[in-house]
Amino acid sequence: MEIQRYTSNPILTKENIPFKVNSVFNPGAIKFAGKYFLLCRVEMPNGRSSFVTAQSSDGYSFNVSDKPCLTPEDHKEHYNYVNWGIEDARVTQIGLRYYLTYTGYSKYMPLVILAETEDFNNFIIHGAISEPSNKDCALFPEKIDGYYWKVDRPSSENRRDIWISRSPDLIHWGGYKLLTEPLQGCWEQDKIGNSSPPLKTKDGWLMLYHGVRGFGLSSIYKLGVLLLDLEKPWLIKGRSLEPILQPEMNYERTGDVMNVVFSCGWIDEPDGKLKIYYSGADSNICLAETTVDYLLSFCK
Ligand code: BMA
Numbered sequence: 001m002e003i004q005r006y007t008s009n010p011i012l013t014k015e016n017i018p019f020k021v022n023s024v025f026n027p028g029a030i031k032f033a034g035k036y037f038l039l040c041r042v043e044m045p046n047g048r049s050s051f052v053t054a055q056s057s058d059g060y061s062f063n064v065s066d067k068p069c070l071t072p073e074d075h076k077e078h079y080n081y082v083n084w085g086i087e088d089a090r091v092t093q094i095g096l097r098y099y100l101t102y103t104g105y106s107k108y109m110p111l112v113i114l115a116e117t118e119d120f121n122n123f124i125i126h127g128a129i130s131e132p133s134n135k136d137c138a139l140f141p142e143k144i145d146g147y148y149w150k151v152d153r154p155s156s157e158n159r160r161d162i163w164i165s166r167s168p169d170l171i172h173w174g175g176y177k178l179l180t181e182p183l184q185g186c187w188e189q190d191k192i193g194n195s196s197p198p199l200k201t202k203d204g205w206l207m208l209y210h211g212v213r214g215f216g217l218s219s220i221y222k223l224g225v226l227l228l229d230l231e232k233p234w235l236i237k238g239r240s241l242e243p244i245l246q247p248e249m250n251y252e253r254t255g256d257v258m259n260v261v262f263s264c265g266w267i268d269e270p271d272g273k274l275k276i277y278y279s280g281a282d283s284n285i286c287l288a289e290t291t292v293d294y295l296l297s298f299c300k
Contacts, residue, residue: 001273003245003290008253010284011062012040013052017068018046025258025279028091028160029196029265030098032120036267038062038277039069039089039100039120048072049085053120059267059275060287067161070100070115070123078127081106082113087165088264090138093198099170101137101150104128112152114170126171130154136162136193136210137246138231139170141200149233151179151207153193158237160191161277162209164234177234180226182211187222187243195223195263196276203296204230208276210262211243221260222246223278227299238299245288247280251258255281268292 012020022045027038036059042051050068072082082104089102097116100123104113112130115123130137130152137152147166150173154163161181167173182192188211195208205228212219222243229235246261263278274295276288 001289001291001294003276003288003294005094005249006060006287006289008060009286010280010287011060011287012038012064013283016062017042017052017064019068022047023283024064024285025282026088026262026264027277027279027285028089028100028102029267029275029277030091030093031267036062036275036284037091038265039091040064041087041089042068042210043085047085048083049087049105051086051089062285069120074123075104075113075125078104078113078125081108081111081128086113088135090194090197090264092139092141094139094264099139099249101129101139101152103135109133110135125272129171129173135156136195138194138197140198140205144231144233147175151194151198153191155191160193160212162179162192162194179228179234180236180239183239186224186241187211187213187220187246188224190219196266197267198228198233199266199274199292200230201227201292201296203299204228205233206295206299208263208266218258220247221262223261223263224275225295225298227296238293238296242246242298244290244295244298245276245278249280251284251286252280255283257282261286 027040050071054062087103109132140149198205204276227238
């Protein structure tokens with residue numbers, strides 16, 4: 001099945017949030033307690049972001065909770081690293097627990113925070129699992145070769161590449177390897193970053209990533225896919241040479257940041273269908289549907 005935008009996109013905008021926000025976007029997505037569950041980034045009136053949950057029984061129509069579930073102020077001893085906001089959560093289920101990796105933003109610049117929860121009400125905040133600048137971190141949903149694994153996007157003055165590393169306990173990380181860098185002379189040439197958590201398929205780990213290219217004064221954010229080896233996830237088996245989704249609709253072209261499609265979460269169904277939750281122009285939450293097989297065909 002080709003990629004189809006849901007005809008009633010966007011599925012959530014700031015008008016659907018029961019408290020005052022500037023915008024809602026970039027949700028993590030997971031099946032939780034039999035429901036489709038989004039952990040949405042809400043930019044509060046002061047310009048700093050928190051997270052709020054939204055639930056749905058069909059994956060299309062969501063109810064948003066009446067207050068944020070996680071705020072910078074909840075971070076207590078880690079507050080100095082998140083006091084400008086928490087952004088862009090990726091949610092991964094490992095065993096019976098849900099792990100959140102998100103951007104903590106402060107004067108020290110972005111870094112990756114790890115938290116865990118069983119119920120999305122009570123969170124254990126483990127604190128930073130990277131130094132700045134780093135973002136776009138997602139965990140693999142199971143151990144490989146006896147280790148937990150993550151991908152992230154450290155950045156320096158002139159590099160924005162995706163790296164992979166491993167850990168015995170999700171807290172202490174090492175074995176850092178460059179996973180991949182932006183292909184030059186094309187849609188992703190300026191920077192890339194992981195989008196949604198890697199998905200296990202028969203052919204390998206399917207990874208959604210965003211690629212950026214600057215045009216004039218602005219940049220265009222598009223989505224592509226990568227396929228990683230199941231046993232050696234630092235090896236790339238395939239890659240889309242063209243984007244799988246790019247800004248085309250008004251709700252993707254116009255908003256707080258123009259010409260952006262950006263995803264932090266997708267949900268696969270037992271029949272091979274896939275719901276990609278994404279945001280247009282940093283200003284809403286949208287849905288695109290496809291199948292795992294269709295995305296794998298891009299990686300051949
Ligand atoms: C990235 C992140 C995202 C944002 C995207 C497009 O660098 O900051 O939160 O959606 O840019 O503006």
